[in-house]
Amino acid sequence: MSLDPAAAAELGTVRIVGTGLLGASIGLGLRGLGVRVLLHDPSPTALALARDVGAGEPDPGDEPVSLVVVGAPPDVTAEVVRAELAAHPQATVTDVASVKGQIAAVMPGIPGAERYVGGHPMAGRERSGPTAARADLFLGRPWVVCPSPSSPERHHPRNETVRMLALALGAMPVFMPAGEHDEAVALVSHVPQLAASLVASRLVRAADPAVGLAGQGLRDVTRIADSDPVLWAQILSANAAPVVNVLKDLRVDLDHLIVALDALRHDEAVGARAAVAQVIHNGREGRERIPGKHGDPQTRYAVVTALLPDSPGELARLFDDIGEAGVNVEEFSLEHSPGARVGLGSVSVLPAARDVLEAALTAKGWHVVS
Numbered sequence: 117m118s119l120d121p122a123a124a125a126e127l128g129t130v131r132i133v134g135t136g137l138l139g140a141s142i143g144l145g146l147r148g149l150g151v152r153v154l155l156h157d158p159s160p161t162a163l164a165l166a167r168d169v170g171a172g173e174p175d176p177g178d179e180p181v182s183l184v185v186v187g188a189p190p191d192v193t194a195e196v197v198r199a200e201l202a203a204h205p206q207a208t209v210t211d212v213a214s215v216k217g218q219i220a221a222v223m224p225g226i227p228g229a230e231r232y233v234g235g236h237p238m239a240g241r242e243r244s245g246p247t248a249a250r251a252d253l254f255l256g257r258p259w260v261v262c263p264s265p266s267s268p269e270r271h272h273p274r275n276e277t278v279r280m281l282a283l284a285l286g287a288m289p290v291f292m293p294a295g296e297h298d299e300a301v302a303l304v305s306h307v308p309q310l311a312a313s314l315v316a317s318r319l320v321r322a323a324d325p326a327v328g329l330a331g332q333g334l335r336d337v338t339r340i341a342d343s344d345p346v347l348w349a350q351i352l353s354a355n356a357a358p359v360v361n362v363l364k365d366l367r368v369d370l371d372h373l374i375v376a377l378d379a380l381r382h383d384e385a386v387g388a389r390a391a392v393a394q395v396i397h398n399g400r401e402g403r404e405r406i407p408g409k410h411g412d413p414q415t416r417y418a419v420v421t422a423l424l425p426d427s428p429g430e431l432a433r434l435f436d437d438i439g440e441a442g443v444n445v446e447e448f449s450l451e452h453s454p455g456a457r458v459g460l461g462s463v464s465v466l467p468a469a470r471d472v473l474e475a476a477l478t479a480k481g482w483h484v485v486s
Contacts, residue, residue, distance in 0.1 A: 118255070118286050119145060119148065119149055119251075119252075119255075119284065119285060119286050120149075120283045120284050120285075120286065121149050121150070121284075123280040123281075123283040123284040124146060124149035124150065124151050124280075124284035125149075125150075126277070126280045127146070127151055127182060127183055127277070127280060127281060127284065128152075128181070128182030128183065129151075129152045129153075129154065129179065129180070129181045129182055129183075130142075130146055130151055130152070130153050130154070130181065130182070130183045130184075130185060130281075131153075131154045131155075131156065131175055131181040131183070131184045131185070131200075131204070131207070132153060132154070132155050132156070132171070132172060132184075132185045132187060133156045133157070133184065133185070133186045133187060133188060133196055133200060134156075134157060134186060134187030134188040134189075134196070135155055135156075135157040135159075135162045135163055135165070135166035135171060135187070135246050136162070136187055136244060136245060136246065137240065137244050137245060137246070137248050137249055137253075138187050138212045138237065138239075138240070138253075139155075139157075139166070139171075139185065139187030139212070139246075140165075140166045140169060140171040140245075140246035140249035141171075141239075141249040141250055141251065141253040141254070142171075142185055142187070142212070142254075142281075142285065143155060143166060143170075143171030143172040143249070144169065144170055144171050144249050144250065144251040145251040145252070145253070145254065145284070145285045145286075146172075146284065146285070147170060147171065147172060148251050149284060151284075153171065153172030153173070154172060154173060154174070154175035154176075154179065154181060155167060155171060155172040155173065155174055155175060156174070156175045162245070162246060165245070165246040165247060166246040166249070169246055169247060169249055171246060171249060180204075180206065180207075181204055181207050182206075182207055182208070182277075183207060183208050183209075183210070183277055183281065184200045184204055184207050184208070184209045184210070185210055185211070185212065185235075185281070186200060186209065186210070186211035186212070186213075187211070187212050188211075188213075189347070189350055190213045190214065190215055190347075190350040190351050190354050191350045191353070191354070193211050193213040193219055194218065194219045194222050196211075197209055197211055197219060197232055198222075198226055201226065201227065201228035201229065201231060201232060202227065202228065205228060207231065208231055208232075208233060208274045208277045208278065209228075209231055209232050209233070210232070210233045210234065210235040210277075210278045210281070211234060211235055212235055212236060212237055213234075213236065213354075214236055214301060214305070214351050214355075215298055215301070215351060215354035215355040216234045216236060216260075216262045216294035216297045216298055217294045217295050217297075217298045217355075218354045218355075219232075219234060219294075220234060220262065220265075220294040220295075223264070224265075229264065229266070230264055230266040230267055230274070231264075231274055232264055233261060233262065233263055233264060233274050233275055233277070233278045234260075234261070234262030234263075234264075234294055234297075235259065235260065235261055235262070235278050235281075235282075236259070236260040236262075236297065236301070237253075237254050237257060237258075237259045237260075237282070237285075237287055238257050238258045238259070238260065238305075239253050239254050239257040239287070240253075244344060244347075252286065253285075254282070254285040254286055254287040255285075255286035255287070256286065256287070256288065257287050257288065258287065258288050258290045259281075259282035259285075259287035259288065259289050259290065260290050260291075260292050260297050261275060261278050261279055261282065261289050261290065261291050261292070262291075262292060262293060262294045262297055263275045263291065270291055275291075298355050298358050299358045299361075301355065301358075302355055302358035302359045302361070302362050303358075303362050306351065306352060306355055306358075306359050306362075307359060307362045307363060307366065308340065309340055309341075309343060309348060310352075310359070310363070311337075312337060312338050312339065312340045312341040313341045313343070315334075315337050315338055315341070316338040316341035317341075319338075331451065332449065332451040335451075369395070372391065373391070373392065373395055375391075376388040376389075376391035376392050377392065380392070415446070415466075416467070417446050417447065417464035417465060417466065417467070418464070418465055418466070418467040418469070418470035419462050419463065419464050419465075420462070420463045420465060420470055420473050420474055420477070420484065421460050421461065421462045421463070421484065421485040422434060422460075422461050422463075422477055422482040422483065422484050422485065423458055423459075423460065423461075423482070423483040423484075423485060424450065424458060424459045424460065424461040425457065425458055426452070426457040426458055426459055427457070431450075431461070434461055434477075434482070437476065437477060437480045437482070438463060438473065438476075438477070440476070441472060441473055441476035441477070442472075443465055443469045443472060443473045443476070444465065444466070444469075445463055445464070445465065446464045446465055446466065447463075447464035448461070448462065448463055448464070449461075449462045450462075460485065
């Protein structure tokens with residue numbers, strides 16, 4: 117996927133309300149494509165920062181716009197959408213809030229509601245604010261489009277405008293009703309955030325020696341735990357019902373696992389090991405359903421791991437040697453060894469390339485870990 121100047125040319129002048137990470141990133145991407153972007157934010161400091169990073173220019177307030185993108189906090193998005201519909205009676209109004217049902221529920225009866233099209237780019241970073249904005253933030257990411265009930269047709273001009281916004285920024289438009297969207301993100305985004313936070317919170321009072329043993333597995337599970345508590349309180353409040361439903365199902369699974377492990381602890385093991393193994397098996401099956409590279413089905417890769425000195429230039433040298441071997445890197449991870457200035461660089465490659473790459477790296481002097 118790449119930025120699409122042809123789609124951007126269809127948008128006209130775009131007003132962005134809220135210059136946080138998503139709003140400023142949209143502005144950066146559109147400005148790079150030649151779109152006129154007008155910015156508004158109740159915070160003068162945030163507005164100035166967004167202007168300074170190149171996301172657009174402050175909206176003078178007297179220019180007509182074709183599209184309004186609301187990037188306000190989730191708990192005020194509906195009110196801001198209402199105000200923008202009134203202030204810009206010819207414009208299509210969309211938003212980037214991560215919960216759609218709460219907004220859709222208040223739209224009936226609002227003048228101009230037929231011009232509102234819900235949107236949610238499935239993209240983000242651990243950092244926030246306009247200084248963290250990136251023009252390529254949305255490349256290859258799904259961008260959910262939730263049409264208004266009054267204009268559900270995919271090719272309705274209002275829906276097409278939001279689709280063009282997504283395409284312009286290199287995203288993949290996905291049409292979905294608001295309720296279905298909220299159930300989906302509860303499962304694939306909101307509950308994973310809670311799971312990561314719950315596991316990471318166990319570390320607060322853990323003994324230092326135990327934390328010192330942490331490896332890549334713990335880092336992977338807790339990566340998204342470093343999130344904004346206020347923002348996530350707003351998101352989870354707005355999507356509480358679907359999240360609770362997933363958590364209840366998860367609680368049932370967890371209770372069954374506890375029973376099985378408790379049986380093993382008390383030597384009442386008939387069927388318990390099978391129950392534990394089933395949990396791991398189900399997890400593998402579920403993970404295989406997560407879209408892989410380019411949105412294709414998951415591919416089983418071979419992993420080649422090399423010992424990587426923790427010094428400047430070593431990572432670049434490793435990738436240069438992989439390139440010389442004619443092997444494509446599908447995925448890469450780097451795990452540092454506690455107390456040692458070395459890391460384990462793990463390269464995922466197609467199975468047929470594993471032996472070739474291991475031989476090539478060994479010939480270049482790398483210590484390949486079996």
